[in-house]
Amino acid sequence: MAVAEAQLYAKVSNKHRSKSPSGLLESLLTKGFPAHTAQKALAATGQKTIEDATKWLHSHCNDPSLDDPIPQEYALYLCPTGCLHNHLEEFWKESKRQCGKNRAHEIFPHVTLCDFFTCEDQKVEFLYDTLKRVGDSFSQCFPPSISLSLHASTSYLGFFIDDNHGSILKEFALAFSSEASALADCHVKPYLKQFHLTLAHKFYPHHQKTLEQLAKCINPKETCQWVAALYSRDMRFVHYQTLRALFQYKPQNIDELLIKAGDLIYVDPTQQSNVSEGWVIGTSHRTGCRGFLPENYTERANESDTWVKHREYVFATASRFFTQTENEPNVKLHGEVQNASTSRSAANVLSFQNASLRRGVLVIHHGERIDQVFGKSWLQQCLTADGKYCRADLNFPSTLPKRKDSVKQFECDPPLSCCGIFQSRLIGEALLDQKVTVSNVYSSPALRCIQTAQHVLQGLKLDDKLKIRVEPGLFEWTKWEASKVIPDFMTLRELAEASYKIDTSYRGSFPLSSLVPSESYEEYVSRSSVVIKQIITACSSNGKCVILIVGHGSSLASFTRPLIGLPARDSSDFAQVVRKVPSLGMCFCEEIKEENKWQMVSPPVKTLTHGANAAFNWRNGIMED
Numbered sequence: 001m002a003v004a005e006a007q008l009y010a011k012v013s014n015k016h017r018s019k020s021p022s023g024l025l026e027s028l029l030t031k032g033f034p035a036h037t038a039q040k041a042l043a044a045t046g047q048k049t050i051e052d053a054t055k056w057l058h059s060h061c062n063d064p065s066l067d068d069p070i071p072q073e074y075a076l077y078l079c080p081t082g083c084l085h086n087h088l089e090e091f092w093k094e095s096k097r098q099c100g101k102n103r104a105h106e107i108f109p110h111v112t113l114c115d116f117f118t119c120e121d122q123k124v125e126f127l128y129d130t131l132k133r134v135g136d137s138f139s140q141c142f143p144p145s146i147s148l149s150l151h152a153s154t155s156y157l158g159f160f161i162d163d164n165h166g167s168i169l170k171e172f173a174l175a176f177s178s179e180a181s182a183l184a185d186c187h188v189k190p191y192l193k194q195f196h197l198t199l200a201h202k203f204y205p206h207h208q209k210t211l212e213q214l215a216k217c218i219n220p221k222e223t224c225q226w227v228a229a230l231y232s233r234d235m236r237f238v239h240y241q242t243l244r245a246l247f248q249y250k251p252q253n254i255d256e257l258l259i260k261a262g263d264l265i266y267v268d269p270t271q272q273s274n275v276s277e278g279w280v281i282g283t284s285h286r287t288g289c290r291g292f293l294p295e296n297y298t299e300r301a302n303e304s305d306t307w308v309k310h311r312e313y314v315f316a317t318a319s320r321f322f323t324q325t326e327n328e329p330n331v332k333l334h335g336e337v338q339n340a341s342t343s344r345s346a347a348n349v350l351s352f353q354n355a356s357l358r359r360g361v362l363v364i365h366h367g368e369r370i371d372q373v374f375g376k377s378w379l380q381q382c383l384t385a386d387g388k389y390c391r392a393d394l395n396f397p398s399t400l401p402k403r404k405d406s407v408k409q410f411e412c413d414p415p416l417s418c419c420g421i422f423q424s425r426l427i428g429e430a431l432l433d434q435k436v437t438v439s440n441v442y443s444s445p446a447l448r449c450i451q452t453a454q455h456v457l458q459g460l461k462l463d464d465k466l467k468i469r470v471e472p473g474l475f476e477w478t479k480w481e482a483s484k485v486i487p488d489f490m491t492l493r494e495l496a497e498a499s500y501k502i503d504t505s506y507r508g509s510f511p512l513s514s515l516v517p518s519e520s521y522e523e524y525v526s527r528s529s530v531v532i533k534q535i536i537t538a539c540s541s542n543g544k545c546v547i548l549i550v551g552h553g554s555s556l557a558s559f560t561r562p563l564i565g566l567p568a569r570d571s572s573d574f575a576q577v578v579r580k581v582p583s584l585g586m587c588f589c590e591e592i593k594e595e596n597k598w599q600m601v602s603p604p605v606k607t608l609t610h611g612a613n614a615a616f617n618w619r620n621g622i623m624e625d
Helices: 002-010 023-030 035-045 050-059 083-099 121-138 163-184 205-215 340-353 370-374 407-411 418-433 447-460 492-497 521-538 555-560 571-578 619-623
Strands: 072-081 111-119 148-152 156-161 196-201 225-234 241-245 264-267 279-284 290-294 298-300 308-314 330-333 336-339 359-365 438-443 468-470 545-551 586-592 597-601
Touching: 023 035, 023 050, 035 050, 035 121, 035 225, 072 083, 072 121, 072 163, 072 308, 083 196, 083 205, 083 597, 111 121, 111 163, 121 163, 121 225, 121 308, 148 205, 156 163, 156 205, 196 205, 359 555, 418 447, 438 447, 447 468, 447 545, 521 545, 521 555, 545 555, 555 571, 555 586
Parallel strands: 359 545, 438 468, 438 545
Antiparallel strands: 072 111, 072 225, 148 156, 156 196, 225 308, 241 264, 241 298, 264 279, 279 290, 330 336, 359 586, 586 597
8 A cells, every 4th residue: 555655645746836726725724624634525526616625624534534635637528419429428328338338438428638647736736727728729629610530440449539630629628738738737638539529438349230230320420629627536546446436434443434425435356355245345436434334235336426527618609500401301200390300210229129030038146045143053043953944033034945855954955935935926916016027937956946936926926827847957066065065956746736837838948967066167158158047048038028137146247248148257257246146136138129139128127225233132232230
C-alpha cells in the first residue's frame, strides 16, 4: 500500500501557481474547514454548491485519506445530446439485454478529446476558464453536424468521425491541452488518433452480428447538440470494480462497512481471495471508509457512476441537419408523429426485439440446504439415542422422507432447510406473477434439487400438472463431493412414495451409473454440454414455453455457456464464480430461432436476498448478568 501511495504522491505537482480563493472556498473557510480539505471537497463535488461540498466533508469526517494530497484525475469528452443521445442510450440498454455487458457499457456515449490527467485541487478553476475560453474561440468554426460512419471488427463496434471534422476536434483538443497545461501546471495530453464514438468493445465474437444489427438502427444524422464536458474521477480506484448497494447494511463488527441503499463501493478484485465466502472488502465512495460488507447486498455498477461532471461547453449547432424529403412523409408511431426514417429505425429495433422465439431455459440453483446452516454434523443434532428423527431447530425439516437404506445416507444427500422450502415456493409464486409458462421440469438427482423443483412447481400452481424429470447428468462436479463417492440418492420409487411429483417413466440422458467419482473438469464440462443439448432437443420448440432446470451452483455456468456458444471457464476461476451463486440464483436463456442460436437475458423475476439469523439462547444476556 505504501508503494502505491508513493506513486500517487509522485504525480502531485509541487509548483505554487494558484488563484485567489473563490467564493465557494471562502464560505467553507469561514465555516472552519481547513483550506486543503475544503479544496478537496470542492474538487470532489465539481465546485457546484456550498451545500454539496459541506455534505461531502461531513460524510468523509472518518475518511482516513482525507488529509492525503492526492488530486482527482480529469478528462475532456465530447458528448452527444438530444435525439442521437437518446438512440444511443436505447442501444446501450438493448445491447446489454441481448448480449450482456461489454466494456463500452462502463461509460456513457462520448468521444475522447483529452484522456485522464491529474490537476491539483486548488488549480481546477484554471481548467474551467480554459474550457470556456477555448470553447468560445472555436464556437464559430465548430461543425454544425459531425459526420459519423459505422465501423465494426470482431472486438470493436463504433462510429468513426471523418477526417475533416476530426481535424477541427483535434485542433480544439490541442488548444485546450496547451492552455490548461500552462495555466494549471499539469500535463494534459490531447487525443490525436482517429476520433470515434464507441458502441461496443471487448465483446464475444459471436455477438458481433447482433450488435451490428442493433447499431444499424441508430441514425447517425439524427438531431444532436455536442457538448464538451470536463469529468473527474478518484485516481486511487481506477482499476477497481464498482458495486452499488441494493440495501442498507449496519455493521455488526468493527471491521464492517456501513452502507446505505444506492452507495457506490470500490472493490479491488486482487484483495478478495482471503475474504470469507459471501463477503467483500471495499471502500465507500460516499464516506471514504473501508470495511467488509455482504456481497449479496450489492450489484455491479458502471465505472463512470462515480465520476463527477465539473463544467461543460455547449456548441451551438443547426437545429436540424437531416432534411425530410417528399419520399419520407410523416407517419404515426405509438401515437406520436415522426418522420419515416425515425419510424423505420424504431421499427427495426422493435422487430429485432421480437425476433426471439418464445422458448427459454431457466437454470436455478437449489434452495438453502440443511447442512449449509447447521454444518456437516446436522444429522447428529436431530437423531435420538434410538435413531429416530427429532427436529432440533425450526429451520430443520419437520420430517425426513422415508428411504430403504439408513437415514445416515442423508449426510451425503441433505434435504432443504425450512427456509430453503420457503425460498423455493416464493420463487415459484414470483414466476406465476410474471406469467411464466413452464412446459418441462428437469432436476438433478440430489434430494435438495428435487425438493426445490417440487416447491417451485407448488408456487407456480403446477404441481398437479407437471412431473419432475430426474436427470443424473445434471448433478454437480463430482470432484467436489467430500465423500469422494457418488451419493446414494433416493430411488424414483422412494421419491414417488414420499409424494414428490416424479416422472417415473423418464429415462435420463446420462445414466446414474455413468457418474464417476472425482471426475476431471474436462469430463464435467463435456457431460454438462451433452446433457443440456439433449434436454433442448427432447423438448418441443412450439409456442411460448420455458424449460425449468434445477441444479447446483455450478449449473448456472456449465449449462448456459455451451447453450449460448461460449467456451467453458478456466478451471482455476470456476470455483470462485460458483461460490458467489446464492440459493435460488438463476440464469435465463432464450432462443432466437431464425438465427439458430440462444442468448442470455435477464431472468423473469428479481433476485431473492435476505440476511442471516443466528441461533438464540434466551438465557444468555437475558437471565445472566
